[in-house]
Amino acid sequence: QVQLQESGPGLVKPSQTLSLTCTVSGGSITTSYYAWSWIRQPPGKGLEWMGVIAYDGSTYYSPSLKSRTSISRDTSKNQFSLQLSSVTPEDTAMYYCGRAEDLTGGYDKGGQGTQVTVSP
Secondary structure, three states: OOEEEEEOOOEEOOOOOEEEEEEEEOOOOOOOOOEEEEEEEOOOOOOEEEEEEEOOOOEEEOOOOOOOEEEEEEOOOOEEEEEEOOOOHHHOEEEEEEEEOOOOOOEEEEOOOEEEEEOO
16 A cells, blocks of 8 residues: 655745655555656645656656756655745645656545745
């Protein structure tokens, strides 16, 4: 049973870089053709897809966040990570990691989410 768990600081100061990690258990992040995404939901708003890292390490980002977002992975730890730079209070949100069957497929697994607040 594949499980995903987000981790990282719950409070980040404006202008700093937000860093989160998703630890995957029960399956490898390099297994074809799965795609591993970061999604967020600001308070009172809908879900926003941020970016994805595929089984082969290729990455794709939301155009609106591309200049500030980086997704990487550590295959030895079976983890993938999100870095969002130059954060503002508008980046306050619940952050989720999820797995899709491939780059165009729907999500079949997700973490419980982690709350990140951007505040001085």
